[in-house]
Amino acid sequence: MKILTGNDLKTGAVVWWDGTGWSKYVNSAADVGDEGDIIIAREEGARRVFAAYAIDAERSADGVRPAHIKDRIRAHGPTVRDDLTLNPGDPDTSNWVI
Amino acid sequence: MYKYDTYDQAMVDARVAEFRDQVRRRLDGSLTEEQFRPLRLMNGLYLQLHAYMLRVAVPYGTLSSAQMRMLGDIADKYDRGYGHFTTRQNIQYNWIKLEDAGDLLADLASVEMHAIQTSGNCIRNISSDQYAGAAAEELVDPRPYAELLRQWSSFHPEFMYLPRKFKIAVIASETDRAAMKLHDIGIKLVKNDAGEIGAQFYVGGGMGRTPMIAPMIREFVPLDQLITYAEACLRVYNRYGRRDNKYKARIKILVHEIGADEYARQAEEEFAHLLGQGVEPPIAELERIKTYFQDPPFEAGAPDTLDRSDPDFALWVDRNCVTHKQPGYISATISLKPVGGIPGDASADQIRLMADLARDYSFDECRVTHAQNIVLPHVRKADLYVLWQKLDAAGLGAANLDRIGDIIACPGLDYCSLANARSIPIAQKISERFAAQEKQDAIGEMKLKISGCINACGHHHAGHIGILGVDKKGVENYQLLLGGSEGEDTSLGKITGPGFDEEGIVDAVEKAADVYLANKQGEERFLDTYRRIGIDPFKEAIYD
Ligand code: SF4
Numbered sequence: 001m002k003i004l005t006g007n008d009l010k011t012g013a014v015v016w017w018d019g020t021g022w023s024k025y026v027n028s029a030a031d032v033g034d035e036g037d038i039i040i041a042r043e044e045g046a047r048r049v050f051a052a053y054a055i056d057a058e059r060s061a062d063g064v065r066p067a068h069i070k071d072r073i074r075a076h077g078p079t080v081r082d083d084l085t086l087n088p089g090d091p092d093t094s095n096w097v098i
Numbered sequence: 099m100y101k102y103d104t105y106d107q108a109m110v111d112a113r114v115a116e117f118r119d120q121v122r123r124r125l126d127g128s129l130t131e132e133q134f135r136p137l138r139l140m141n142g143l144y145l146q147l148h149a150y151m152l153r154v155a156v157p158y159g160t161l162s163s164a165q166m167r168m169l170g171d172i173a174d175k176y177d178r179g180y181g182h183f184t185t186r187q188n189i190q191y192n193w194i195k196l197e198d199a200g201d202l203l204a205d206l207a208s209v210e211m212h213a214i215q216t217s218g219n220c221i222r223n224i225s226s227d228q229y230a231g232a233a234a235e236e237l238v239d240p241r242p243y244a245e246l247l248r249q250w251s252s253f254h255p256e257f258m259y260l261p262r263k264f265k266i267a268v269i270a271s272e273t274d275r276a277a278m279k280l281h282d283i284g285i286k287l288v289k290n291d292a293g294e295i296g297a298q299f300y301v302g303g304g305m306g307r308t309p310m311i312a313p314m315i316r317e318f319v320p321l322d323q324l325i326t327y328a329e330a331c332l333r334v335y336n337r338y339g340r341r342d343n344k345y346k347a348r349i350k351i352l353v354h355e356i357g358a359d360e361y362a363r364q365a366e367e368e369f370a371h372l373l374g375q376g377v378e379p380p381i382a383e384l385e386r387i388k389t390y391f392q393d394p395p396f397e398a399g400a401p402d403t404l405d406r407s408d409p410d411f412a413l414w415v416d417r418n419c420v421t422h423k424q425p426g427y428i429s430a431t432i433s434l435k436p437v438g439g440i441p442g443d444a445s446a447d448q449i450r451l452m453a454d455l456a457r458d459y460s461f462d463e464c465r466v467t468h469a470q471n472i473v474l475p476h477v478r479k480a481d482l483y484v485l486w487q488k489l490d491a492a493g494l495g496a497a498n499l500d501r502i503g504d505i506i507a508c509p510g511l512d513y514c515s516l517a518n519a520r521s522i523p524i525a526q527k528i529s530e531r532f533a534a535q536e537k538q539d540a541i542g543e544m545k546l547k548i549s550g551c552i553n554a555c556g557h558h559h560a561g562h563i564g565i566l567g568v569d570k571k572g573v574e575n576y577q578l579l580l581g582g583s584e585g586e587d588t589s590l591g592k593i594t595g596p597g598f599d600e601e602g603i604v605d606a607v608e609k610a611a612d613v614y615l616a617n618k619q620g621e622e623r624f625l626d627t628y629r630r631i632g633i634d635p636f637k638e639a640i641y642d
Contacts, residue, residue: 010125011195012149050131051145068572070511073520074147078512080440080522084178 001031001059004039005071006052014074015049022049025086026075027063065096072097099160099463100245100390102210109253110207113214117141118200125197142213143199147515150194153216154206158226158244158268159187159466163457166464168209170449176202181449182513183434183442185506185555186265187225187466188216192513214252219260221251221332225267227275228467231391232429232475234421237287238295240270242388243324246379247285249387250325257332261339262347264332265304277468277584279303279312280560282349283331288318296320301331301361302353305554309590310350313358315365323369326378330369334361393424394461394476400426401480411486413535414497419482428479432472432489433496433504437533438526441507442470451492459485468557469506469545471499502537502544502611503529506557510550510567511574517550519567519574524548527604532611541611543623545583560584562625563607564591576603580610580636581628589629594637609639 003026004017015022017039019030032039036054043049056067066072077085079094087093102110117137124134138144142153154169161169169189173181176198177191184190194202206212215222224244231239247266251257257264267276270287278284284300296318303312319327335349338356353361402425406412418431432452435441444452452472456464459481460474467473477485489495498504505528508514510521525548532538547561551568558564564579575597582591598606613636614624628636 007145007149010197012145012193014148044131047125047127069574070147070515070517073511077148078522079520080512080526 001057001064002033002036002054003029003057003064003066004032004036004052004054005029005066005074006040006043006049009047009050016075017043017052026057026066029057029064031059062096069097099162100157100241100387107207107210110210110212110214113141113212114200114203114207117203121196121200136218138196138199139217140214141199141203142216143194143196144217145515146192146509147511147513147517148192150196150199151513152191152194152199152202152213153184154189154191154211154213155216155223156188156211156466157248158224158230158241159228159468160230160241161456161464161466162209163453163462163464165209165211166453166456167450168205168211170446170453172202172205173446173449175205180443180445182440182509183444183466183470183472185468185470185508185557186223187228187468188223189466190509192509217263218258219262219264220258221254221260221264221266224248224251225265225276225281225468227269227271228431228465228473229275229420229429229475230270230465231393232422232424232427233271233273234423235273236271236423237289238270239391240268240287242384242391243270243285243287243297243321244268245387245390246325246384247328250328250379257336260332260336261341262344262349264335264349266328272586274584274586274588275467277557277560277588279588280305280309280557280584281312282335283328284312285328290318294320297324297327299327299331301365302350302358303588304348304350305557305559306348307345307552307554308348308350309554309559310354311588311590312350313353315358315362321384322381323373323378326372327365327369329377330365330372333368333372334364338364394463396424396427396476397478400424400478402426404479404482408483410490410495410497411483414486414490414495415482417497417501418499422476424476426479428477428482430474430477430482430485431467431499432474432494433498434471434494435498435504435529436493436496437503438530440522441505441525444472448492448494451488452494455485455488469500469504471504498538500543500545502532502541502546504545505529506545506547506561508549508556510548510556514550516553517567518552518569519550519576521548521550521556521565521567524565524567524576524600524603527600528607531604531608540615541624543625544611545625546607547582557584558582559590560588561591562623562628563610565603565607566593568597570597573599575599578603578606578610578640580633581625583625592633594633594640596641606640609642610636613639
């Protein structure tokens with residue numbers, strides 16, 4: 001699947017396109033097929049995100065997993081600070097990245 | 099230390115107001131990201147992997163306790179409770195909100211700090227020796243000269259759009275603690291045969307994709323021509339440095355391509371021209387700056403002995419403290435490298451504690467080192483035990499300066515959008531593997547440096563052991579380099595061969611250490627043994 005990611009303009013937070021808006025959870029990411037460029041142009045124009053781009057990802061029973069490690073780290077947070085991830089306190093959460 | 103005059107403060111305040119307005123215009127849509135990006139970068143605001151990242155300049159690594167405290171407060175107020183001290187003697191915050199950036203910069207300005215020229219193709223923050231003004235063997239305090247260069251290079255209209263970024267280091271000791279020859283310009287203050295002090299210029303060093311050791315371009319520049327000569331060096335580069343190819347745009351490529359002699363000739367020609375142009379600030383300005391760097395009021399006759407009866411304290415003194423020029427005093431390094439920790443990271447509370455300790459025990463001053471540690475430059479020996487107890491209680495008592503646990507690591511793929519691989523987990527695993535005191539002691543002096551990509555922010559070329567993260571078809575892979583040094587005996591490390599995965603690289607480091615221990619003669623350091631026996635015995639063991 002193709003999904004979209006970018007950064008929230010005001011806060012810089014990593015966000016994922018969920019079909020209607022931007023979510024901080026990659027599991028909410030929607031498959032945009034070949035609509036990516038159109039959505040990016042519209043959303044950047046509306047100043048909701050910036051530096052947006054499309055990536056490959058896979059959906060499984062466990063959720064949405066970006067193809068490249070860099071985007072998995074963006075989705076998850078730094079692998080060396082479990083307290084700063086989206087699942088703080090779960091020491092195994094970094095394993096998803098690798 | 100230097101205090102802003104009304105011009106400095108006015109310039110920084112004006113910049114804060116200007117950037118506030120630029121942020122407002124970005125948020126209301128008057129500026130596109132394309133228009134805004136260079137403006138935010140000029141103010142040190144990058145986009146990194148997780149958010150905006152702000153790089154704050156720490157001129158020549160020197161901070162007052164009030165500045166250090168503000169850095170801790172900023173970590174709490176605008177970030178997520180910590181900061182990262184970098185190999186450029188700066189600090190970075192990883193989770194900054196654009197809407198907060200103006201307030202943050204105003205807070206910085208209130209303690210005479212800013213983030214100007216921490217990005218872009220301009221002259222960046224000037225680095226220096228972390229023991230400046232304290233080192234027993236230094237010729238003079240290099241910081242007044244670094245400060246003069248800072249003032250000259252700040253907003254220099256001719257050098258805001260150089261072919262590429264430009265880094266300058268200034269030292270004044272025989273021991274090079276600032277990687278001087280790996281800078282675009284390295285300046286070493288020296289004394290000539292007539293007993294006059296002047297500046298020796300090394301031009302065209304650097305790390306990154308094409309590492310180069312700077313050749314000496316001029317043996318002696320009189321101090322009243324220092325800025326003029328620096329300007330001549332920059333002018334030649336600005337005119338002939340390559341703007342067509344980002345990867346060939348640093349001054350090291352120009353000096354390499356035309357040759358050091360030809361570069362020196364052109365610099366001399368430009369210098370001769372500039373001498374008549376009134377470029378040099380009056381020597382009175384240097385004298386004015388020097389008054390800010392006078393020795394603090396050391397206590398005459400302060401006790402010069404230490405009670406070493408606590409073995410943990412004695413170990414910390416032996417590892418982390420160096421001789422001071424003033425009897426009864428010592429310079430102490432606070433290691434930001436606890437076993438399994440993140441090199442260079444400090445929590446807001448730790449930063450504030452270090453600020454308090456600088457105020458109470460080091461004449462209000464601390465330093466950031468390029469090895470991502472903090473120095474308290476002027477500590478009374480009589481206060482050292484109490485100081486160490488406070489550090490130890492806060493998790494800041496690691497006794498590992500220049501040991502294998504004192505690893506330089508760039509943020510790597512955990513934070514950096516340019517990275518190929520993570521650096522920090524490798525540093526953590528190595529420091530855990532070598533956590534035992536006996537192992538660290540056996541290996542002795544060891545500078546291990548890790549970069550997450552070829553840009554070499556982690557100085558991997560200059561590590562006795564260097565590690566470079568690469569991307570091998572989407573998988574992190576690590577190359578091992580041996581034999582680098584960024585000291586007065588600067589050398590560039592050599593790659594041993596094929597790379598390793600995360601576990602493999604830690605094993606490879608251990609094998610390299612074992613080869614050293616098996617071959618070491620007398621007092622040889624790892625680097626000495628490597629230089630004597632060459633890379634082959636290491637390769638044999640590593641790829642066995
Ligand atoms: S060396 Fe590469 S990965 Fe490390 S901080 Fe620099 S640019 Fe980022």
